[in-house]
Structure formats: structure tokens, C-alpha cells
Amino acid sequence: MKKRVIAVFFIFLFFILINFVQASFGVSPGKYVVDFSPGLNQNFTFKFKFDRGAEVDVFASGELKDYVILNTNELIEGGIVEVEINLPQHIETPGINNIYIEAKQRPSSQGGITLAGHVIARIEVKVPYPGKYAEIKLIAPNANAGELVNFTVLIDNLGTDTILAQTALKIFDYQNITKDDINAGVDVINPKSSVARIVSVSTEKYKPGTYKAIALVDFGGIEPIKDEKQFRLGELLVNITNHSREFVRNKINKMDIEVESLWNDPVYNLYAQVSLINYDISFVTPSISLYPWSKNTLTGFFDTTDIKENKFKANITLVYNEKSSSKIVNLSFDKTVNYTLYIVIGIILLILILLIVIVFL
Known part of the structure; x- marks a missing residue:
């Protein structure tokens, strides 16, 4: 019974998400810009888009809404809205005065959960400042x-x-x-x-x-x-900004090298040659390209089986555009605590203590 309830819940959630994904609304163009002149009369056209069957209210808002005439106050599934503005002889507020043309979807009469669209277009009226500005x-x-x-x-x-x-x-x-x-x-x-x-x-x-x-x-x-x-x-320089520092013994490890270009042109065929100092271990990463001033990551792999020390060093050489730059970095093995080993040791000690208690009692 419980599994059936969970299944029904996820099916219900799936259909809700499908409705959200399918919801589509917008307007083109999103904005017009016009310079104010006394008594300006001008027409604008907006094309609104809504989902199939959507009933939409259309209205004007903003500082100059009283000077707006719309050819319609409602749309079905979107459509064309013609806007006529008849501006006054004078506007008190200099700068940008906005007229908003809003299209707001009505709630569905069928009930249920829907994503109602609310789209706003704008007419930007630039009112000059008095004098010099x-x-x-x-x-x-x-x-x-x-x-x-x-x-x-x-x-x-x-x-x-x-x-x-x-x-x-x-x-x-x-x-x-x-x-x-x-x-x-x-x-x-x-x-x-x-x-x-x-x-x-x-x-x-x-x-x-x-x-x-x-x-x-x-x-x-x-x-x-x-x-x-x-x-x-x-300048034609690629920096190493970060790199992998800790690795695991006796296995093939991945090493990431984060790089950043300080050049205002693309850097092509950038790759890294990595050599572990005092070991016959080296690898070369696949090459990448960098956009101007961009960052990216080089990735290579190496085997740690022959490395005995806990800490070791690597020489990273970046090769690009017939140039190279090197950096020596410190690496080490992962110091993650092996909790399983400690648990086993603890259990053994506990058994020994119990045996001692039993023997001497």
C-alpha cells in the first residue's frame, strides 16, 4: 500500500513538472525607446505569446499610463497589441519615464496547478533635463x-x-x-x-x-x-593557479592542473608535461585551448605503486605557443584515517579484555 501511494505521488509530481516545462510566454520586442517632444503621438506594436487556450488581460501601467490607448484589453493565446501614445505638452519629471504594457494570464477555470504567465513590455520615454545635462x-x-x-x-x-x-x-x-x-x-x-x-x-x-x-x-x-x-x-603567459595535492597509494591517480591565461588572444595547444622528481614517472596531459583571460583544467594520470615516501615533488611544465613555463609543486599521499582498521583493532582489544576478565574471575 505504501509503495502504491509513493508511486501515485511521483506520477502526480511528474505531470506538474511537465506543465511547468511546457509553459511558454514572452513578448517581442521587449522595449522601445523614444525621445519626448510636446504632444508626441506615436504608435507601437508588441507581439505577445502565451500557452494554448490561455486567457490574458492586457493593460498599461507606469508614470504615463494615462496617455496610452490600447487596441485590445484581452488576448487568447497571445497576439498583437497596438499601442498609441498621446503625450502631454510638458512632463515634470526629467530622465526616463516608463510606460509598461502588461499581459497577465487569468487563472484557469478548470482548476488544478498551472504556471500563469505575466509578461511586461516597456516604452521608455526620455524626457530632457532643463538647461545643460x-x-x-x-x-x-x-x-x-x-x-x-x-x-x-x-x-x-x-x-x-x-x-x-x-x-x-x-x-x-x-x-x-x-x-x-x-x-x-x-x-x-x-x-x-x-x-x-x-x-x-x-x-x-x-x-x-x-x-x-x-x-x-x-x-x-x-x-x-x-x-x-x-x-x-x-602578456603571453599561462599560470598554474591550483592543482591536485593528495593522492592514494598503489593505484592509478588522476591529477588536475588548473590554469589561467594572462594573454588577450587565444592560446592554442596548451598541455602539461609532469615529471615526478627522483622517480622515473612522468605523463603528458591532452592539449586544450584557452580563450583570452580564461581559465581551464588540464588532467593527467599516473601510477603511485613505486612511490615509497609520504611526500614527494613534481615538476609541471606548461607548453603553449612555442613557449614553456615550469613550476615545482609539493605532493603527498592522502592522510584519510582508516576507520575500519581502528574498529577491527578495537574489537580485538575488547575481546582480549573480556577473556582476561573471564579467566581471572
């Missing part, structure tokens, strides 16, 4: 030391006035020492417009490592605006 974004790509690095400063005029944007770029090393201070030029940017200022920096005198870039843009505001990003300059 701008935002920036710095893009700082990784590169290899010695290469030319092209930084991008994106300047977006979100105000009502035309601005004169003076861009500067500063670069600092890990000790916060200034490596470069570049005057990148001036841009005239109209309202609702943006500029991508490219700043090229030679890194011939830079060492490999991590650096910080700070972009500053003075457009006549209270103070310059800034954005900062870290970037890395690579």
Missing part, C-alpha cells in the same frame, strides 16, 4: 602590453541646451600612479544627440597588469562628469 559611458577594452588601445567615451546630451563637451582621459596603474593624462578634444552636441569620442593610447611603455582609466567630460555644468573602468594589458 549630459551623461557619459567609458568603454575600456583589454589588450596586450605594447598594443594601441582604443578607448571610447560615449557622451549623451540629455538636456534642452546644446553643449560644448571637453573630454579628457586619465590612466593610472595599480599603485594609483598616473601613466597618461590626455586632452581628447571638444565636441558640439545638440539636444537629444550623442557622440562617441575615440581616444587612442599607446601602451609601448606599459607593463602587463591591471590599470584604471577615468574619462572626464566638462560641458559647462557644476563640475565635470566622469566614468571609470578597469582594463588589463596582457
Whole structure:
């Protein structure tokens, strides 16, 4: 009886999970972006998708929902929703004002457990700030030391006035020492417009490592605006970051070697040659490739039958791109306590004690 109840429970759970897996809903596109203008009238189209037979309520929400007209307030299994916005002459709040178009599935009239969909699309209305206002974004790509690095400063005029944007770029090393201070030029940017200022920096005198870039843009505001990003300059080097340390005696053991690339290009055909010092034991791992700045694991196998010491050493040599680097590591045998042996010894001692007690009593 108990087994039958358990079987019924798992069958019930299976059908619930099947319903969850089959649940499918979404919207395309997920977002529109529009610049505000007084009295703006514009139409948008969203395509909603729901499960077969799903009954869906459609409605608008957000700061500007009162300026929205929908062609329908309900859908069956999804469909097209046409949205018309008629914005006022003035919006008090500058910045991003969102209109949300929500499609919410009604609970099933048949009862049972279902996964109800709730999908939200968005119309982003960008309202300009009064006067001068701008935002920036710095893009700082990784590169290899010695290469030319092209930084991008994106300047977006979100105000009502035309601005004169003076861009500067500063670069600092890990000790916060200034490596470069570049005057990148001036841009005239109209309202609702943006500029991508490219700043090229030679890194011939830079060492490999991590650096910080700070972009500053003075457009006549209270103070310059800034954005900062870290970037890395690579060298053709693969580091061993971790490895297996403990092994089991008298069997074939697996050894994992974790590696990390410090190069901004792919590293191909990377493999490890491992030799146990003072033993005629060695192995070579299969080769792998590393993406720029990525990590991966090399794996090889060796037999510990001939190793007598508890501790021993291995020389790991990484071979890649006609280059090699070596590291000597400490290894040892697993010190896991053999509880079975201790239990057997304990039982033997207990029997001896009982025999002694019986004999002398």
C-alpha cells in the first residue's frame, strides 16, 4: 500500500513538472525607446505569446499610463497589441519615464496547478533635463602590453541646451600612479544627440597588469562628469593557479592542473608535461585551448605503486605557443584515517579484555 501511494505521488509530481516545462510566454520586442517632444503621438506594436487556450488581460501601467490607448484589453493565446501614445505638452519629471504594457494570464477555470504567465513590455520615454545635462559611458577594452588601445567615451546630451563637451582621459596603474593624462578634444552636441569620442593610447611603455582609466567630460555644468573602468594589458603567459595535492597509494591517480591565461588572444595547444622528481614517472596531459583571460583544467594520470615516501615533488611544465613555463609543486599521499582498521583493532582489544576478565574471575 505504501509503495502504491509513493508511486501515485511521483506520477502526480511528474505531470506538474511537465506543465511547468511546457509553459511558454514572452513578448517581442521587449522595449522601445523614444525621445519626448510636446504632444508626441506615436504608435507601437508588441507581439505577445502565451500557452494554448490561455486567457490574458492586457493593460498599461507606469508614470504615463494615462496617455496610452490600447487596441485590445484581452488576448487568447497571445497576439498583437497596438499601442498609441498621446503625450502631454510638458512632463515634470526629467530622465526616463516608463510606460509598461502588461499581459497577465487569468487563472484557469478548470482548476488544478498551472504556471500563469505575466509578461511586461516597456516604452521608455526620455524626457530632457532643463538647461545643460549630459551623461557619459567609458568603454575600456583589454589588450596586450605594447598594443594601441582604443578607448571610447560615449557622451549623451540629455538636456534642452546644446553643449560644448571637453573630454579628457586619465590612466593610472595599480599603485594609483598616473601613466597618461590626455586632452581628447571638444565636441558640439545638440539636444537629444550623442557622440562617441575615440581616444587612442599607446601602451609601448606599459607593463602587463591591471590599470584604471577615468574619462572626464566638462560641458559647462557644476563640475565635470566622469566614468571609470578597469582594463588589463596582457602578456603571453599561462599560470598554474591550483592543482591536485593528495593522492592514494598503489593505484592509478588522476591529477588536475588548473590554469589561467594572462594573454588577450587565444592560446592554442596548451598541455602539461609532469615529471615526478627522483622517480622515473612522468605523463603528458591532452592539449586544450584557452580563450583570452580564461581559465581551464588540464588532467593527467599516473601510477603511485613505486612511490615509497609520504611526500614527494613534481615538476609541471606548461607548453603553449612555442613557449614553456615550469613550476615545482609539493605532493603527498592522502592522510584519510582508516576507520575500519581502528574498529577491527578495537574489537580485538575488547575481546582480549573480556577473556582476561573471564579467566581471572
